[in-house]
Amino acid sequence: xxxxRAVCWLALAALANFAPDAARAEAWPACAGxxxxxxxxxxxxARDGATLRLADGREVxxxxxxxxxxxxxxxxxxxxxxxxxxxxxxxxxxxxxxLSDAADRYGRILAQVALAEAExxxxxxxxxxxxxxxxxxxxxxPACSEPLIAHERAARAANAGLWAEPRFAVESANHLAALNAxxxxxxxVEGRVVRIGETASRTYLDFGRRYSEDFTIIIPRAARAAxxxxxxxxxxxxxxxxxxxxxxxxxxxxxxEVRKPASIEIIQGSGT
Numbered sequence: 449x450x451x452x453r454a455v456c457w458l459a460l461a462a463l464a465n466f467a468p469d470a471a472r473a474e475a476w477p478a479c480a481g482x483x484x485x486x487x488x489x490x491x492x493x494a495r496d497g498a499t500l501r502l503a504d505g506r507e508v509x510x511x512x513x514x515x516x517x518x519x520x521x522x523x524x525x526x527x528x529x530x531x532x533x534x535x536x537x538x539x540x541x542x543x544x545x546x547l548s549d550a551a552d553r554y555g556r557i558l559a560q561v562a563l564a565e566a567e568x569x570x571x572x573x574x575x576x577x578x579x580x581x582x583x584x585x586x587x588x589x590p591a592c593s594e595p596l597i598a599h600e601r602a603a604r605a606a607n608a609g610l611w612a613e614p615r616f617a618v619e620s621a622n623h624l625a626a627l628n629a630x631x632x633x634x635x636x637v638e639g640r641v642v643r644i645g646e647t648a649s650r651t652y653l654d655f656g657r658r659y660s661e662d663f664t665i666i667i668p669r670a671a672r673a674a675x676x677x678x679x680x681x682x683x684x685x686x687x688x689x690x691x692x693x694x695x696x697x698x699x700x701x702x703x704x705e706v707r708k709p710a711s712i713e714i715i716q717g718s719g720t
Contacts, residue, residue: 490503509552509556520616536571586694641688651682663702691712694706
């Protein structure tokens with residue numbers, strides 16, 4: 449007998465078979481948890497670029513994605529994201545999928561969202577594919593990060609949406625002035641790992657030899673098991689070109705903390 453999750457996936461796959469080609473490109477992937485409700489929810493509209501309001505007053509945070517916000521210093525980009533989500537969901541019925549029905553600290557439901565109408569479109573997938581949102585694996589189910597990053601990669605190659613704007617472009621790990629100026633913002637940073645350090649509590653991927661000044665990706669000890677489970681030996685990243693994503697903070701030099709393997713892409717020789 450099929451489980452609840454399998455039934456949900458088959459139902460959405462059936463919807464996708466009736467979708468127009470444009471919508472089918474962002475059809476629901478078999479990555480999220482179970483449907484949180486057997487019935488669809490009426491969506492009132494967008495609260496911001498990554499949060500929608502249901503007609504019953506509850507709010508849903510789109511899992512696994514990041515919208516432009518006030519910290520980015522670009523009100524137009526934030527407004528465009530809100531408008532894009534509103535156009536997609538306002539007045540529609542949506543299906544919510546999550547590994548847990550627990551609310552976040554703001555009382556929001558954290559979920560992957562699909563439109564319940566005939567197109568069965570994956571909301572996160574469509575907005576990332578349009579360059580409206582970026583992928584933030586730390587705020588979503590790990591299994592959904594891979595298809596979202598594939599959408600993001602295509603959007604970046606096409607200079608779609610945010611990817612046409614220098615403020616949101618992939619930043620070089622060597623551009624320390626730009627990284628320091630972006631402290632507090634979500635960023636995607638690319639460079640070559642020149643040193644790997646490890647203590648009892650953390651693993652450090654250093655992108656320069658001035659450890660108190662250069663860019664670093666920090667992996668807490670509690671996250672090491674997740675990397676091993678994903679087949680990533682952190683010690684083998686030495687000398688490799690990688691792309692990391694997260695909120696920049698100051699740890700001597702600019703740094704991001706990564707807890708989920710999907711927040712690191714190994715790009716050396718991959719053509720991406």
